[in-house]
Amino acid sequence: MHGGGGVAATGRVGGGASCWRGVSRATRLRLLAAAVGALLFFTARPCLAASEPGSSGGSSWGRHRLATSGFYPIWEDTGSLLEPADIQLASNGFRVRIPGDVQLGLQPTYYLHRAPNLEAKVSILKRAELQLALRQSVIVLFRNAQDRMITPVYASRLTNPNSNVVLAPASLHATWRPFSFLLVHGSATVLPMLSNEKDFENRAVGGLSAMVELPVVRGHSLLLHGGEVGLWDHDFAYLGASYRLNYAWFMMQLGFAYRLRPEGAQGSPLLSVGAYL
Amino acid sequence: MTRRSLTVAALLALAACDWDYYAMMNSVPIRGDPAANPVVHVMLAVDSLAYAAAVDAQSRGAFPGFTLARHLTGFPGTSDISWTRILHTAPIESYELQYYDPVENELVYSGYAGLLMHAVPFDTRPCYEAFDFSANGLTNALYNYESPRYSLGTTLDNVFTLLEGRAQTRSTEAFLAFINELDAIGHMEPYEDYLEALLVLDRRIEAFKAAHPERTWLFTLVSDHGHNFISSPDEKMIRFHDELPRLAIEAVDSLEGRDADGPLAAVPIVHARVTYVALHTLQEQAPEVARRVSGARFTDLTIAKLPAPNGHTEPWYGVWRDGGLALRFGFDARADSYLVDVSGALEALDLDWIGSGKGIVSVGDQELFERTRYSDFPDLLYRTRTALEPAGLEFPAQVLVSFRHPYASVGFEVPGGGNAIAIASFHGGMHRLDATGVVLTEARELPPAIRSDTFLELFPVFAARIAERGMLRAKVDANESLDYSSMP
Structure with a gap:
């Protein structure tokens, strides 16, 4: 996937071979996304009327048709937990629901990057239309974490050649369901960053995010993602969209987000593939 | 159960790539101290930036305060071997991705295999690992030739975003980024488009410096060869x-x-x-x-x-x-x-x-x-x-x-046509039009011409950064050095 956003594009510096060639890649992607979205919306309407999200309906479509976790790292999650005794084994999260309305998890691919991590999430309110949860995560970035990418085509803003960095995001998450076809997952997060300060200062930064979920067809969801990090001391904002599928035990979510900074936009593809056990 | 487990394992392996980690690492709001590294040297390694185009750009007011020198690059003037020599990184097999192995007596990466390797980012030459930024995502190579002007915009977005972040680390004194798109624009587009792309780069540099006055940013542009801007029908x-x-x-x-x-x-x-x-x-x-x-x-x-x-x-x-x-x-x-x-x-x-x-x-x-x-x-x-x-x-x-x-x-041709592309300009030959790149810097005075194998002697801060990344090797040639101070 392309890693850039093109917000600060080069401008027109010459004629294209055809009118389609003259259309920027970003515009083409937007048109494609709009077409796919419209197709899904119109084909989904009959199903929406008949389906009641949350019930298995006796089909092969999975039981986890609504997101129970965030997609964009650190800054978003949901107010809901897995069902009791459920296990999620996905590339962006191994999660297990344990007694006491608690869910434990970790991000497995970060271990491939030698970044150990854990998270605990506790449900504090469970109503049909509103759920609240608290989450505490810890991610350890050992020295030179920027060099842990598997492929050489991605680079990190963060470099820590002289320190181990501990990220400990604490957050409150809400899932509000005003309509059967619409869920809003909101998150408020504080991210403390702790190290020996040889590379950068210890600080805690707040952020707000929202994830709008549209369960358009049984087992299929479209999600819109957005967040602001830094708040009054703005650091970056992000916007993105994703598609989520749950069929039987299989789940997949594929999306793309842009991180927006004054220097430009970073495109960021996201993927999660896994299973519910 | 076994089949299901295997399926899950395969899917997890497929997804176990950098995307999530890349998003996470770029979503941490770090903050440094400008007093700790008040001066940051930035090397923009611009593929195929030709001397004549840099002269044109400066005549239009671009790169004010920069000193320009001819960069006399090695022969043949192609990227892999040129960057290897300029940056003094580990030797590669031969001048380009496709090469002849005299030990095995066989051509390696010929035909479609060679074409495919251009698009696959996993076999990166050591010279590109010397850069802090060398590519903009898995599909960068495809975008670079499919839509190079758009690709340049996204690459510059990412370069300057990374630069601002990397500078937060107290020990950051140098940042090296590789910008590939001007090469494709030169091959495929009219000269005016190429020049405009260079002017865009100038504007982005000036905008970045204006937005971050807390540090002194000393930019150096260096290229691996020229572009002759002679079309070949x-x-x-x-x-x-x-x-x-x-x-x-x-x-x-x-x-x-x-x-x-x-x-x-x-x-x-x-x-x-x-x-x-x-x-x-x-x-x-x-x-x-x-x-x-x-x-x-x-x-x-x-x-x-x-x-x-x-x-x-x-x-x-x-x-x-x-x-x-x-x-x-x-x-x-x-x-x-x-x-x-x-x-x-x-x-x-x-x-x-x-x-x-x-x-x-x-x-x-x-x-x-x-x-x-x-x-x-x-x-x-x-x-x-x-x-x-x-x-x-x-x-x-x-x-x-x-x-x-x-x-x-003509290079590798895809059977069935579609080969009438990338014929606007070329490089690689011994002639000065093909071989003369640039060193364009605001960090120091320059001699009028520089042998590219000595580039790092003039910019020890970049040599130190490449050494930090563990990529610096010995001299390319034992007799490469020149005494520029004694030249008029």
Whole structure:
């Protein structure tokens, strides 16, 4: 996937071979996304009327048709937990629901990057239309974490050649369901960053995010993602969209987000593939 | 259950890539202290930034406060070997991705395999690992040629975003980024578009500096070769496998079992669209192959090693033009001087100042550089010698062909058409238009011309950064250094 956003594009510096060639890649992607979205919306309407999200309906479509976790790292999650005794084994999260309305998890691919991590999430309110949860995560970035990418085509803003960095995001998450076809997952997060300060200062930064979920067809969801990090001391904002599928035990979510900074936009593809056990 | 587990494992493995980690690492709001690193040196390694275009850009007001120098890059002027030599990273196999392995006697990454390797980012040459930023995502290579102007915008977005973040780390004194898109724009678009892309780069630099006054940012642009901005229509595109038989040289894919006394044979490396071709042949046949190819309509000159004359033990080299040996010289490494046979056609190479008549004249490397730096074949003897030796590579060719303008090697062609692309401009040859890149900096004064193998001597802060990344190796050539302070 392309890693850039093109917000600060080069401008027109010459004629294209055809009118389609003259259309920027970003515009083409937007048109494609709009077409796919419209197709899904119109084909989904009959199903929406008949389906009641949350019930298995006796089909092969999975039981986890609504997101129970965030997609964009650190800054978003949901107010809901897995069902009791459920296990999620996905590339962006191994999660297990344990007694006491608690869910434990970790991000497995970060271990491939030698970044150990854990998270605990506790449900504090469970109503049909509103759920609240608290989450505490810890991610350890050992020295030179920027060099842990598997492929050489991605680079990190963060470099820590002289320190181990501990990220400990604490957050409150809400899932509000005003309509059967619409869920809003909101998150408020504080991210403390702790190290020996040889590379950068210890600080805690707040952020707000929202994830709008549209369960358009049984087992299929479209999600819109957005967040602001830094708040009054703005650091970056992000916007993105994703598609989520749950069929039987299989789940997949594929999306793309842009991180927006004054220097430009970073495109960021996201993927999660896994299973519910 | 086993099948299900295997399926899950396979899917997890598929997804176990960098995307989530990349998003996480770029979503941490770090903050440094400008007092800890008040000055940051930024090297933008701009693929194919030509000297003439940089002069044009400065004449339009771009890059104010920058000092410009000719960057005399090695021959052949292609990215992989050039960056390897400029950055002094680990040697690569040969000049380009496709190469001939004389140990296994086989072509590696030829045809579709070579084409595919351009799009797959997993086999990165060591030189690109020296950069803090070298590519913009998995599909960067595809976007770069499908829509290079858009790709340039996204790359610059990412470069400046990373730069701002990396500077937060207290120990950051240098940041090295590779910008690939100008090469594709030069190959595919009109010159004005190329120049406009360069002006965009200037505007982005100035905008970044204005937005971050808390530090002093010293930018240096350096390129790996030039662009000749000479279009080659199809009738000027040379298919070398067709040309060699016309010169009574058999085009082969392997030299295994070939006899030095047998028919002439050569393995042409026809990969990218460039103005040179590497020919692997038996060393005994190399002078005759070079002579014959030099007489072809498309050839500007050819180079190959020669047997040393009687009484000499140094390595000797030849330069052929128009079907004859134009220059013969040896190299005395201990004296750092060239032994030039002045009986050759030196005038055509702007070398007649060395002498005439008969005999061998010794000329120092320093003097040769100084007196040839503005000629059509700048630094010709050094570039010839190092092209034929394992300087930055393992398997040098025995014969190298530099094309006459406006000819170019067609490179790999996809059967069925779609090959009428990337014909607006070329690089790779020995001529100054193909070979002269730039060093453009606001960090220091520069000599008017720089041998690219010495770039890091002038910018030790970048050498230190490459060393930090564990990529810095020894000199490309033991005699590469020059004393610029003694040159006018």
